[in-house]
Amino acid sequence: MYTDGGEGSEQPNRAAEERRGTAERFRNTDLPLAKLWTYYYGLGGGIDEMSLDAYLHEALDIPASQVALIATAITELTEDDLP
Amino acid sequence: MAQDSRLTTSDHMQDLLLDTPEFPEFLLGLATMSASLVDAEGQVTCTITVERDGGPATVASSSEAGRRLDETQYAFHDGPCLTAVREQRLVWIPDLRGDARWSDYLEAALQEGVRSVLAVPIPTEPFSRAGLNCYASTVDAFTEETKGLLEQHAASMSRVLRIALRLHGANVHPEHLRAALKSRAVVDAAVSLIMLQQRGGREDALAILQLAAKSNNRRVHDIANDIVRGAQLPAGRFNGG
Incomplete structure:
Protein backbone atom coordinates (compact mmCIF):
# COMPACT_ATOMS: atom_id res chain seq x y z
CA MET A 1 0.00 0.00 0.00
CA TYR A 2 2.28 2.77 1.24
CA THR A 3 5.70 3.06 -0.31
CA ASP A 4 8.62 4.97 1.09
CA GLY A 5 8.24 8.33 -0.57
CA GLY A 6 7.77 8.33 -4.32
CA GLU A 7 4.48 10.18 -4.22
CA GLY A 8 6.03 13.49 -3.32
CA SER A 9 4.00 13.87 -0.13
CA GLU A 10 5.74 13.23 3.17
CA GLN A 11 2.71 11.42 4.68
CA PRO A 12 3.76 7.96 3.50
CA ASN A 13 7.25 8.40 4.93
CA ARG A 14 5.89 9.36 8.31
CA ALA A 15 3.47 6.47 8.24
CA ALA A 16 6.23 4.01 7.40
CA GLU A 17 8.39 5.45 10.16
CA GLU A 18 5.63 5.08 12.72
CA ARG A 19 4.99 1.55 11.52
CA ARG A 20 8.59 0.56 12.11
CA GLY A 21 8.88 2.51 15.35
CA THR A 22 5.87 0.83 16.93
CA ALA A 23 7.06 -2.67 15.99
CA GLU A 24 10.46 -1.84 17.43
CA ARG A 25 8.93 -0.52 20.65
CA PHE A 26 7.07 -3.80 21.08
CA ARG A 27 10.27 -5.78 20.70
CA ASN A 28 11.86 -3.71 23.47
CA THR A 29 9.15 -4.69 25.95
CA ASP A 30 8.52 -8.16 27.28
CA LEU A 31 4.80 -8.01 26.53
CA PRO A 32 3.39 -11.36 25.47
CA LEU A 33 1.76 -11.17 22.02
CA ALA A 34 -1.53 -12.62 23.30
CA LYS A 35 -1.75 -9.95 26.01
CA LEU A 36 -1.08 -7.14 23.55
CA TRP A 37 -3.62 -8.45 21.07
CA THR A 38 -6.28 -8.85 23.78
CA TYR A 39 -5.74 -5.29 25.01
CA TYR A 40 -5.64 -3.89 21.46
CA TYR A 41 -8.92 -5.68 20.77
CA GLY A 42 -10.35 -3.95 23.83
CA LEU A 43 -9.39 -0.57 22.32
CA GLY A 44 -11.38 -1.35 19.18
CA GLY A 45 -8.61 -3.07 17.21
CA GLY A 46 -9.57 -4.70 13.95
CA ILE A 47 -6.86 -7.14 12.84
CA ASP A 48 -6.37 -10.73 13.98
CA GLU A 49 -3.58 -11.97 16.22
CA MET A 50 -1.61 -13.64 13.43
CA SER A 51 -1.55 -10.46 11.35
CA LEU A 52 -0.49 -8.49 14.42
CA ASP A 53 2.37 -10.94 14.91
CA ALA A 54 3.40 -10.60 11.26
CA TYR A 55 3.25 -6.79 11.48
CA LEU A 56 5.35 -6.75 14.66
CA HIS A 57 7.99 -8.75 12.83
CA GLU A 58 7.79 -6.36 9.89
CA ALA A 59 6.44 -9.05 7.61
CA LEU A 60 3.08 -7.38 6.95
CA ASP A 61 1.85 -3.85 6.25
CA ILE A 62 -1.29 -2.81 8.10
CA PRO A 63 -3.33 0.42 7.95
CA ALA A 64 -1.92 3.42 9.83
CA SER A 65 -5.05 3.60 12.00
CA GLN A 66 -4.33 0.09 13.30
CA VAL A 67 -0.69 1.00 13.94
CA ALA A 68 -1.92 3.92 16.05
CA LEU A 69 -4.17 1.62 18.11
CA ILE A 70 -1.30 -0.83 18.65
CA ALA A 71 0.95 2.05 19.76
CA THR A 72 -1.75 3.21 22.21
CA ALA A 73 -2.14 -0.34 23.53
CA ILE A 74 1.61 -0.67 24.13
CA THR A 75 1.66 2.69 25.91
CA GLU A 76 -1.30 1.87 28.16
CA LEU A 77 0.09 -1.59 28.98
CA THR A 78 3.58 -0.39 29.82
CA GLU A 79 2.91 2.93 31.57
CA ASP A 80 1.92 2.50 35.17
CA ASP A 81 1.46 6.19 35.90
CA LEU A 82 -1.84 6.35 34.04
CA PRO A 83 -4.61 6.69 36.61
CA MET B 1 -15.73 -55.35 30.15
CA HIS B 168 -8.83 -22.40 27.95
CA GLY B 169 -6.12 -20.50 26.03
CA ALA B 170 -3.01 -21.13 28.04
CA ASN B 171 -1.64 -17.67 27.28
CA VAL B 172 -4.34 -15.26 28.32
CA HIS B 173 -5.63 -14.88 31.85
CA PRO B 174 -9.43 -14.89 32.09
CA GLU B 175 -9.45 -11.50 33.85
CA HIS B 176 -7.60 -9.92 30.90
CA LEU B 177 -10.18 -11.39 28.53
CA ARG B 178 -13.06 -10.07 30.61
CA ALA B 179 -11.44 -6.64 30.85
CA ALA B 180 -10.91 -6.57 27.06
CA LEU B 181 -14.51 -7.53 26.37
CA LYS B 182 -15.79 -4.83 28.71
CA SER B 183 -13.46 -2.22 27.26
CA ARG B 184 -14.39 -3.16 23.70
CA ALA B 185 -18.10 -2.75 24.41
CA VAL B 186 -17.59 0.74 25.84
CA VAL B 187 -15.21 1.81 23.05
CA ASP B 188 -17.65 0.59 20.38
CA ALA B 189 -20.50 2.50 21.99
CA ALA B 190 -18.42 5.71 22.21
CA VAL B 191 -17.27 5.28 18.60
CA SER B 192 -20.90 5.01 17.47
CA LEU B 193 -21.77 8.22 19.33
CA ILE B 194 -18.80 10.11 17.93
CA MET B 195 -19.59 8.93 14.39
CA LEU B 196 -23.19 10.09 14.72
CA GLN B 197 -22.22 13.45 16.07
CA GLN B 198 -19.40 14.10 13.60
CA ARG B 199 -20.99 12.30 10.68
CA GLY B 200 -17.58 10.70 10.39
CA GLY B 201 -16.03 7.32 9.93
CA ARG B 202 -14.97 4.71 12.47
CA GLU B 203 -11.26 5.35 12.05
CA ASP B 204 -11.67 9.06 12.73
CA ALA B 205 -13.75 8.32 15.80
CA LEU B 206 -11.06 5.99 17.13
CA ALA B 207 -8.43 8.65 16.40
CA ILE B 208 -10.44 11.22 18.39
CA LEU B 209 -10.61 8.84 21.36
CA GLN B 210 -6.89 8.19 21.25
CA LEU B 211 -6.01 11.86 20.91
CA ALA B 212 -8.22 12.74 23.87
CA ALA B 213 -6.63 9.97 25.96
CA LYS B 214 -3.15 11.14 25.07
CA SER B 215 -3.70 14.83 25.73
CA ASN B 216 -5.45 14.19 29.04
CA ASN B 217 -3.02 11.44 30.10
CA ARG B 218 -5.88 9.00 30.56
CA ARG B 219 -6.79 5.61 29.18
CA VAL B 220 -8.84 5.27 25.98
CA HIS B 221 -11.30 3.11 27.87
CA ASP B 222 -11.90 5.85 30.48
CA ILE B 223 -12.45 8.55 27.85
CA ALA B 224 -14.90 6.24 26.06
CA ASN B 225 -16.66 5.58 29.35
CA ASP B 226 -17.14 9.34 29.91
CA ILE B 227 -18.56 9.80 26.43
CA VAL B 228 -21.00 6.94 26.86
CA ARG B 229 -22.10 8.54 30.14
CA GLY B 230 -22.90 11.74 28.31
CA ALA B 231 -19.73 13.80 28.61
CA GLN B 232 -18.97 16.38 25.92
CA LEU B 233 -17.00 15.10 22.98
CA PRO B 234 -13.34 15.86 23.45
CA ALA B 235 -12.08 19.02 21.77
CA GLY B 236 -9.90 18.73 18.69
CA ARG B 237 -12.49 17.98 16.09
CA PHE B 238 -11.23 16.03 13.14
CA ASN B 239 -12.11 17.19 9.69
CA GLY B 240 -11.78 13.77 8.17
CA GLY B 241 -8.15 13.84 7.16
Whole structure:
Protein backbone atom coordinates (compact mmCIF):
# COMPACT_ATOMS: atom_id res chain seq x y z
CA MET A 1 0.00 0.00 0.00
CA TYR A 2 2.28 2.77 1.24
CA THR A 3 5.70 3.06 -0.31
CA ASP A 4 8.62 4.97 1.09
CA GLY A 5 8.24 8.33 -0.57
CA GLY A 6 7.77 8.33 -4.32
CA GLU A 7 4.48 10.18 -4.22
CA GLY A 8 6.03 13.49 -3.32
CA SER A 9 4.00 13.87 -0.13
CA GLU A 10 5.74 13.23 3.17
CA GLN A 11 2.71 11.42 4.68
CA PRO A 12 3.76 7.96 3.50
CA ASN A 13 7.25 8.40 4.93
CA ARG A 14 5.89 9.36 8.31
CA ALA A 15 3.47 6.47 8.24
CA ALA A 16 6.23 4.01 7.40
CA GLU A 17 8.39 5.45 10.16
CA GLU A 18 5.63 5.08 12.72
CA ARG A 19 4.99 1.55 11.52
CA ARG A 20 8.59 0.56 12.11
CA GLY A 21 8.88 2.51 15.35
CA THR A 22 5.87 0.83 16.93
CA ALA A 23 7.06 -2.67 15.99
CA GLU A 24 10.46 -1.84 17.43
CA ARG A 25 8.93 -0.52 20.65
CA PHE A 26 7.07 -3.80 21.08
CA ARG A 27 10.27 -5.78 20.70
CA ASN A 28 11.86 -3.71 23.47
CA THR A 29 9.15 -4.69 25.95
CA ASP A 30 8.52 -8.16 27.28
CA LEU A 31 4.80 -8.01 26.53
CA PRO A 32 3.39 -11.36 25.47
CA LEU A 33 1.76 -11.17 22.02
CA ALA A 34 -1.53 -12.62 23.30
CA LYS A 35 -1.75 -9.95 26.01
CA LEU A 36 -1.08 -7.14 23.55
CA TRP A 37 -3.62 -8.45 21.07
CA THR A 38 -6.28 -8.85 23.78
CA TYR A 39 -5.74 -5.29 25.01
CA TYR A 40 -5.64 -3.89 21.46
CA TYR A 41 -8.92 -5.68 20.77
CA GLY A 42 -10.35 -3.95 23.83
CA LEU A 43 -9.39 -0.57 22.32
CA GLY A 44 -11.38 -1.35 19.18
CA GLY A 45 -8.61 -3.07 17.21
CA GLY A 46 -9.57 -4.70 13.95
CA ILE A 47 -6.86 -7.14 12.84
CA ASP A 48 -6.37 -10.73 13.98
CA GLU A 49 -3.58 -11.97 16.22
CA MET A 50 -1.61 -13.64 13.43
CA SER A 51 -1.55 -10.46 11.35
CA LEU A 52 -0.49 -8.49 14.42
CA ASP A 53 2.37 -10.94 14.91
CA ALA A 54 3.40 -10.60 11.26
CA TYR A 55 3.25 -6.79 11.48
CA LEU A 56 5.35 -6.75 14.66
CA HIS A 57 7.99 -8.75 12.83
CA GLU A 58 7.79 -6.36 9.89
CA ALA A 59 6.44 -9.05 7.61
CA LEU A 60 3.08 -7.38 6.95
CA ASP A 61 1.85 -3.85 6.25
CA ILE A 62 -1.29 -2.81 8.10
CA PRO A 63 -3.33 0.42 7.95
CA ALA A 64 -1.92 3.42 9.83
CA SER A 65 -5.05 3.60 12.00
CA GLN A 66 -4.33 0.09 13.30
CA VAL A 67 -0.69 1.00 13.94
CA ALA A 68 -1.92 3.92 16.05
CA LEU A 69 -4.17 1.62 18.11
CA ILE A 70 -1.30 -0.83 18.65
CA ALA A 71 0.95 2.05 19.76
CA THR A 72 -1.75 3.21 22.21
CA ALA A 73 -2.14 -0.34 23.53
CA ILE A 74 1.61 -0.67 24.13
CA THR A 75 1.66 2.69 25.91
CA GLU A 76 -1.30 1.87 28.16
CA LEU A 77 0.09 -1.59 28.98
CA THR A 78 3.58 -0.39 29.82
CA GLU A 79 2.91 2.93 31.57
CA ASP A 80 1.92 2.50 35.17
CA ASP A 81 1.46 6.19 35.90
CA LEU A 82 -1.84 6.35 34.04
CA PRO A 83 -4.61 6.69 36.61
CA MET B 1 -15.73 -55.35 30.15
CA ALA B 2 -12.61 -53.36 30.94
CA GLN B 3 -12.81 -51.86 27.46
CA ASP B 4 -16.37 -50.76 28.09
CA SER B 5 -15.67 -49.11 31.43
CA ARG B 6 -12.77 -47.21 29.89
CA LEU B 7 -14.95 -45.94 27.10
CA THR B 8 -17.48 -44.71 29.64
CA THR B 9 -14.79 -42.88 31.59
CA SER B 10 -13.58 -41.17 28.47
CA ASP B 11 -17.18 -40.15 27.64
CA HIS B 12 -17.53 -38.76 31.15
CA MET B 13 -14.38 -36.74 30.71
CA GLN B 14 -15.64 -35.22 27.50
CA ASP B 15 -18.96 -34.33 29.10
CA LEU B 16 -17.06 -32.77 31.96
CA LEU B 17 -15.08 -30.64 29.52
CA LEU B 18 -18.27 -29.39 27.87
CA ASP B 19 -20.04 -28.75 31.18
CA THR B 20 -17.33 -26.82 33.05
CA PRO B 21 -16.79 -23.20 32.05
CA GLU B 22 -13.52 -22.74 33.97
CA PHE B 23 -10.30 -24.74 33.77
CA PRO B 24 -9.81 -25.28 37.54
CA GLU B 25 -13.35 -26.62 37.79
CA PHE B 26 -12.67 -29.05 34.95
CA LEU B 27 -9.47 -30.21 36.63
CA LEU B 28 -11.33 -30.74 39.90
CA GLY B 29 -13.82 -32.94 38.07
CA LEU B 30 -10.97 -35.00 36.62
CA ALA B 31 -9.39 -35.41 40.08
CA THR B 32 -12.66 -36.57 41.63
CA MET B 33 -13.28 -38.95 38.73
CA SER B 34 -9.79 -40.41 39.12
CA ALA B 35 -10.23 -40.92 42.86
CA SER B 36 -13.42 -42.92 42.41
CA LEU B 37 -11.76 -44.94 39.65
CA VAL B 38 -8.91 -46.01 41.94
CA ASP B 39 -11.02 -46.60 45.00
CA ALA B 40 -14.79 -46.38 45.12
CA GLU B 41 -14.71 -46.35 48.95
CA GLY B 42 -13.19 -42.87 49.03
CA GLN B 43 -10.02 -43.95 50.84
CA VAL B 44 -7.74 -42.54 48.15
CA THR B 45 -7.16 -38.87 47.46
CA CYS B 46 -6.23 -37.82 43.93
CA THR B 47 -4.76 -34.53 42.83
CA ILE B 48 -3.92 -33.30 39.35
CA THR B 49 -1.16 -30.79 38.76
CA VAL B 50 -0.75 -28.84 35.51
CA GLU B 51 2.23 -26.60 34.92
CA ARG B 52 2.32 -24.28 31.92
CA ASP B 53 5.34 -22.46 30.55
CA GLY B 54 5.25 -18.87 31.71
CA GLY B 55 1.97 -19.42 33.53
CA PRO B 56 0.85 -20.43 36.98
CA ALA B 57 0.52 -24.05 38.02
CA THR B 58 -3.02 -25.29 38.52
CA VAL B 59 -3.69 -27.88 41.17
CA ALA B 60 -7.00 -29.65 41.74
CA SER B 61 -7.64 -32.09 44.55
CA SER B 62 -10.42 -34.52 45.35
CA SER B 63 -9.98 -33.65 49.06
CA GLU B 64 -8.75 -30.81 51.26
CA ALA B 65 -5.83 -32.91 52.56
CA GLY B 66 -4.68 -33.51 48.99
CA ARG B 67 -4.60 -29.79 48.31
CA ARG B 68 -2.43 -29.21 51.39
CA LEU B 69 -0.10 -32.03 50.32
CA ASP B 70 0.43 -30.54 46.89
CA GLU B 71 1.00 -27.09 48.33
CA THR B 72 3.63 -28.58 50.64
CA GLN B 73 5.52 -29.85 47.61
CA TYR B 74 5.51 -26.38 46.10
CA ALA B 75 6.79 -25.00 49.40
CA PHE B 76 9.72 -27.44 49.27
CA HIS B 77 10.05 -27.04 45.48
CA ASP B 78 10.22 -30.82 45.33
CA GLY B 79 8.27 -34.01 45.96
CA PRO B 80 7.16 -37.22 44.29
CA CYS B 81 4.35 -35.58 42.32
CA LEU B 82 6.41 -32.63 41.13
CA THR B 83 8.99 -35.17 39.97
CA ALA B 84 6.30 -37.08 38.07
CA VAL B 85 5.10 -33.84 36.47
CA ARG B 86 8.45 -32.26 35.64
CA GLU B 87 10.40 -35.38 34.68
CA GLN B 88 7.33 -37.11 33.21
CA ARG B 89 8.07 -40.41 34.94
CA LEU B 90 6.10 -42.62 37.29
CA VAL B 91 6.89 -42.42 41.01
CA TRP B 92 5.68 -45.25 43.22
CA ILE B 93 6.22 -45.19 46.99
CA PRO B 94 4.67 -48.31 48.62
CA ASP B 95 5.67 -47.16 52.13
CA LEU B 96 6.61 -43.57 52.90
CA ARG B 97 8.48 -44.59 56.08
CA GLY B 98 10.93 -46.74 54.15
CA ASP B 99 11.70 -44.08 51.57
CA ALA B 100 14.76 -41.87 51.74
CA ARG B 101 13.94 -39.50 48.86
CA TRP B 102 12.26 -36.09 49.42
CA SER B 103 12.72 -36.41 53.19
CA ASP B 104 11.29 -32.97 54.11
CA TYR B 105 8.20 -33.48 52.08
CA LEU B 106 7.70 -37.05 53.28
CA GLU B 107 7.73 -35.90 56.88
CA ALA B 108 4.93 -33.44 56.11
CA ALA B 109 2.98 -36.11 54.21
CA LEU B 110 3.27 -38.59 57.10
CA GLN B 111 1.83 -35.93 59.38
CA GLU B 112 -1.17 -35.70 57.05
CA GLY B 113 -1.63 -39.45 57.57
CA VAL B 114 -0.38 -40.51 54.14
CA ARG B 115 1.45 -43.85 53.94
CA SER B 116 1.69 -44.60 50.22
CA VAL B 117 1.89 -42.53 47.07
CA LEU B 118 1.58 -43.20 43.36
CA ALA B 119 2.25 -40.37 40.90
CA VAL B 120 1.67 -40.88 37.18
CA PRO B 121 2.73 -38.42 34.47
CA ILE B 122 0.06 -37.20 32.02
CA PRO B 123 1.56 -36.28 28.65
CA THR B 124 0.06 -32.99 27.43
CA GLU B 125 1.94 -30.79 24.99
CA PRO B 126 5.32 -29.12 24.55
CA PHE B 127 4.34 -26.05 26.59
CA SER B 128 2.78 -27.76 29.59
CA ARG B 129 3.24 -30.76 31.83
CA ALA B 130 0.75 -32.60 34.01
CA GLY B 131 0.54 -35.42 36.50
CA LEU B 132 -1.99 -37.45 38.46
CA ASN B 133 -1.11 -38.06 42.10
CA CYS B 134 -2.73 -40.58 44.39
CA TYR B 135 -2.37 -40.64 48.17
CA ALA B 136 -3.53 -43.42 50.49
CA SER B 137 -3.45 -43.75 54.27
CA THR B 138 -2.37 -47.40 54.20
CA VAL B 139 0.93 -49.06 53.29
CA ASP B 140 0.97 -50.82 49.90
CA ALA B 141 -2.36 -49.33 48.87
CA PHE B 142 -1.32 -49.35 45.22
CA THR B 143 -0.61 -52.61 43.40
CA GLU B 144 0.78 -53.46 39.97
CA GLU B 145 -2.85 -53.60 38.91
CA THR B 146 -3.63 -50.03 40.08
CA LYS B 147 -0.43 -48.90 38.42
CA GLY B 148 -1.54 -50.37 35.08
CA LEU B 149 -5.05 -48.97 35.46
CA LEU B 150 -3.76 -45.48 36.24
CA GLU B 151 -1.31 -45.50 33.37
CA GLN B 152 -4.17 -46.25 31.01
CA HIS B 153 -6.30 -43.64 32.70
CA ALA B 154 -3.51 -41.05 32.36
CA ALA B 155 -3.28 -41.84 28.65
CA SER B 156 -6.98 -41.14 28.10
CA MET B 157 -6.82 -38.03 30.31
CA SER B 158 -3.97 -36.82 28.16
CA ARG B 159 -6.28 -36.39 25.17
CA VAL B 160 -9.01 -34.50 26.96
CA LEU B 161 -6.51 -32.38 28.90
CA ARG B 162 -4.82 -31.30 25.68
CA ILE B 163 -8.17 -30.14 24.32
CA ALA B 164 -8.95 -28.36 27.60
CA LEU B 165 -5.62 -26.52 27.50
CA ARG B 166 -6.34 -25.32 23.97
CA LEU B 167 -9.87 -24.33 24.87
CA HIS B 168 -8.83 -22.40 27.95
CA GLY B 169 -6.12 -20.50 26.03
CA ALA B 170 -3.01 -21.13 28.04
CA ASN B 171 -1.64 -17.67 27.28
CA VAL B 172 -4.34 -15.26 28.32
CA HIS B 173 -5.63 -14.88 31.85
CA PRO B 174 -9.43 -14.89 32.09
CA GLU B 175 -9.45 -11.50 33.85
CA HIS B 176 -7.60 -9.92 30.90
CA LEU B 177 -10.18 -11.39 28.53
CA ARG B 178 -13.06 -10.07 30.61
CA ALA B 179 -11.44 -6.64 30.85
CA ALA B 180 -10.91 -6.57 27.06
CA LEU B 181 -14.51 -7.53 26.37
CA LYS B 182 -15.79 -4.83 28.71
CA SER B 183 -13.46 -2.22 27.26
CA ARG B 184 -14.39 -3.16 23.70
CA ALA B 185 -18.10 -2.75 24.41
CA VAL B 186 -17.59 0.74 25.84
CA VAL B 187 -15.21 1.81 23.05
CA ASP B 188 -17.65 0.59 20.38
CA ALA B 189 -20.50 2.50 21.99
CA ALA B 190 -18.42 5.71 22.21
CA VAL B 191 -17.27 5.28 18.60
CA SER B 192 -20.90 5.01 17.47
CA LEU B 193 -21.77 8.22 19.33
CA ILE B 194 -18.80 10.11 17.93
CA MET B 195 -19.59 8.93 14.39
CA LEU B 196 -23.19 10.09 14.72
CA GLN B 197 -22.22 13.45 16.07
CA GLN B 198 -19.40 14.10 13.60
CA ARG B 199 -20.99 12.30 10.68
CA GLY B 200 -17.58 10.70 10.39
CA GLY B 201 -16.03 7.32 9.93
CA ARG B 202 -14.97 4.71 12.47
CA GLU B 203 -11.26 5.35 12.05
CA ASP B 204 -11.67 9.06 12.73
CA ALA B 205 -13.75 8.32 15.80
CA LEU B 206 -11.06 5.99 17.13
CA ALA B 207 -8.43 8.65 16.40
CA ILE B 208 -10.44 11.22 18.39
CA LEU B 209 -10.61 8.84 21.36
CA GLN B 210 -6.89 8.19 21.25
CA LEU B 211 -6.01 11.86 20.91
CA ALA B 212 -8.22 12.74 23.87
CA ALA B 213 -6.63 9.97 25.96
CA LYS B 214 -3.15 11.14 25.07
CA SER B 215 -3.70 14.83 25.73
CA ASN B 216 -5.45 14.19 29.04
CA ASN B 217 -3.02 11.44 30.10
CA ARG B 218 -5.88 9.00 30.56
CA ARG B 219 -6.79 5.61 29.18
CA VAL B 220 -8.84 5.27 25.98
CA HIS B 221 -11.30 3.11 27.87
CA ASP B 222 -11.90 5.85 30.48
CA ILE B 223 -12.45 8.55 27.85
CA ALA B 224 -14.90 6.24 26.06
CA ASN B 225 -16.66 5.58 29.35
CA ASP B 226 -17.14 9.34 29.91
CA ILE B 227 -18.56 9.80 26.43
CA VAL B 228 -21.00 6.94 26.86
CA ARG B 229 -22.10 8.54 30.14
CA GLY B 230 -22.90 11.74 28.31
CA ALA B 231 -19.73 13.80 28.61
CA GLN B 232 -18.97 16.38 25.92
CA LEU B 233 -17.00 15.10 22.98
CA PRO B 234 -13.34 15.86 23.45
CA ALA B 235 -12.08 19.02 21.77
CA GLY B 236 -9.90 18.73 18.69
CA ARG B 237 -12.49 17.98 16.09
CA PHE B 238 -11.23 16.03 13.14
CA ASN B 239 -12.11 17.19 9.69
CA GLY B 240 -11.78 13.77 8.17
CA GLY B 241 -8.15 13.84 7.16
